[in-house]
Amino acid sequence: MKDRYLGFVNSPFGTSIARTLGLPKPEVLRRHRADQPEFGGMATIGAGPSPVLFDAILGVLSAVGMTGVAHDSAPGWLPVAARHGAMSGRFEPRSRDAAPADRVHALIFDATGIAESGELHAAYAFFHDAMRSVARSGRIVVFGRAPSCSANPRTATAQRALEGLVRSLGKEARNGITANLVQIDDGADIDATLRFFLSPRSAYVSGQVVHIAAAGDVIPADWSRALAGKRALVTGAARGIGASIAAVLAQHGAIVTGLDTEAARDALDQTMLSIEDLSPSNGAHAALLADIAMPEAAAEIAMALAAAGGIDIVVHNAGITRDKTIARMSGELWDSVIDVNLSAQERIDDALLAQNVLRAGGRIIAVSSISGIAGNRGQTNYATSKAGVIGRVLSMAPVLKASDIAINAVAPGFIETQMTARMPFGVREAGRRLNSMGQGGLPVDVAETVAWLANPGSAGITGNVLRVCGQSLLGA
Template sequence: MKDRYLDFVNKPFGASVARSIGLPRPEVLRRHAKGQSEFGGIAAIGAGPSPTLFEPLMTLLGSIGMTSVAHESALDWLQVAARHGAMSGRFEPRAPDAPPNDRVQALIFDATGITDSTQLHGLFGFFHDAIRSVAKSGRIIVLGLPPQSCASPRTWTAQRALEGLTRSLGKEARGGISSNLVQVEPGGDMQGALRFLLSPRSAYVSGQVVRIDATPASPPADWNQPLAGKRALVTGAARGIGAAIAQVLAERGAHVIGLDVPEAQDALDQTMLALEDTWPSQGAHTALVADIAATDAPATISETLAALGGIDIVVHNAGITRDKTIAKMTEAAWDSVIDVNLGAQERIDEALLNGDVLHMGGRIIGVSSISGIAGNFGQANYATSKAGVIGRVQGMAKPLAARGITINAVAPGFIETHMTAKMPLALREAGRRMNSMSQGGLPVDVAEAIAWLASPASSGITGNVLRVCGQSLIGA
């Protein structure tokens, strides 16, 4: 479904009309495109007292070809830059009319050393100077500590305050600029997270908090194909978001086993064949037809995957809706949505784990929803099931850690699909505009987030729920 308003206001005449009558003008987001560089340009660096992540940050920026420029608040940055032989200098705010190539691509602030609320002032100095210099579709990233890991209540307080800052910056920046907070436990590896959040692959992810624990990560041999040699199961893979997930996982190197119901077999076969046509060197991908709600489905799926040699990545995307207010909802509508969207995930995972079909170091990724966070009128059953997906992620993270398995979820907001295209016009437009990006997301936005969570570099990320919603105004 095309967003005609977005197209209109980004053409000369439409832009003039929008300016003259005060209409919003959403930015056309920069997304990943084959053959285009993901990184480059200037990263302006700021810091509070005693920052702890300068060394790994310098290493990362150098490896991806970004030039660092230190703000006056980053007192220790120049010493680190000198040790690495990197170019650096003092950041000078750019004028609003500065040419695009003279604007910064990212603002990164190391707040890991902030231990008291009085030290939050440094954030003001940096972002007050720098925020107007960020290029369109630029990135704002604040590095902090998980508050729960802080020994002092004052440090916990100051680190928790960073969430309010990053979410506010995401709403103020506009121009397709995203703002996210990365909380890194001492010893945690932030490379995979920063590569994702600095890249066009995270175009529709903003206002989020990513927690990274101290689990050692394994950088892939090839960052362009971090899933090479991995097998990935994607349920509901025939169409829409599921097909996009399958496509991005295959692009990133995975062998995809796409699963869908018998009624969708033709579409599923076409999706799998398209993967083979696009990436012929990977060989045949696998179409698996099954109703995940069937009693024998978990055993059938487990046996099939075991015969293939096991599985590394499980993406629970399949889901249904049966919308009615709860007073008008039938018992069957309630039970079917809970069973397909939640119960089937539990049963399939139990079968894969009990049979050791999901490999050590595997990845489980559920697709939740904004409805599971905020609730939604006429969707009590759906919201309950999607909140349950979040509960699974939070409840299973610790038990699975002993096997090196991570479990996370993405929670999409308004995504342009055939389903949302059928919504009444007023509701559809509200869904598109009620976020910081003032537009709907695309299926590929959800898929890119899942591919990142599936990467070997995401070993330290578990128990997270990442909203792919353009920083929706709905929910927490």
């Protein structure tokens, strides 16, 4: 459903009215478009004491065609840039009124060396100088360490403080600017993650914390087709978020099997035909009909995928809602939601793993919800199932690591779909506005996040839950 308020306040007449009446004016987010450059412009680099990522950051910026300019907090940046023969310079603050061409696209702060709370002043100095210089739909990325892996309590304390910093920056920045924290272990590869957070593909992901461990990441030969040769299963693929996930994975090069029920046959066929038109695969994209609530479905799905040569990516998107307060909810409504949204995922993965259908180096990506984080009135069954999905990701990550399989979850907030279009007006508007972006997300926002987690360069990301919610106030 179209967000009429967003369109109105960004029209010439609406902009004037919004300014006169003091109405909020959400930014029209810059999302990935094939006819527009994905990257470009300048990134301002800052750092605390003893940064370790300058070479890695410079490598990514050079590869995507961005120029890094050094803030006073990062005196080591210019020697690194000179050693690599990269164009660079010193950062000069810009005002909010500066021309778009004079603004920086991104702020990148290396906080990996911050070892105690007094050293957090370097972060203050950097963002105090640089925040007003960020262009609309710009990006803020802070690199730190996982507090649990810190050498001592003082370091863990300072590193945990970065979460509050980043989430506050996301709420202060406005204008479609996102802010995210990436916690790295020694030897972790940041390439895929920094590309994602710098790109318009992450337009609705803000205020998030990602942990990257050292792993056998594979750098794609072609980042625009990073999933080339991979086979993916997407459940609930007939429409909405599932259809968008299937399409985006195919655009990134994956061969997609879209799964849905017999009742959704026509919609699923249409989705798979449209994917074939966008990303031809000589008929390798396929539709698979199954009711995942049936006990025998998991074995049948595993058999079908094994016959096709196995699978590399499993996206558990299928889900249902049966809303009532728990006092009015029947046992049948409770059981059906838990079974489809949670238990079916367990059965399917068990079957795929038992028969070695999910190959080593594979990815499992589950779609949870911010309802599973914050709860929701009238959705005790749904929130319970989605919280269970998060619990499953956290508990299965160390188990699957031995098989070189990563498992993560995305937790969408308010996404513009047919389901949310049926909400009462007041509830729908509240869902759209109660986040830092002041608007609902689109199915493609969830899909692009799934594609990043499926990327071969994201092997070190496992056991993470990423909210795709525009930094919603719910559960924050």
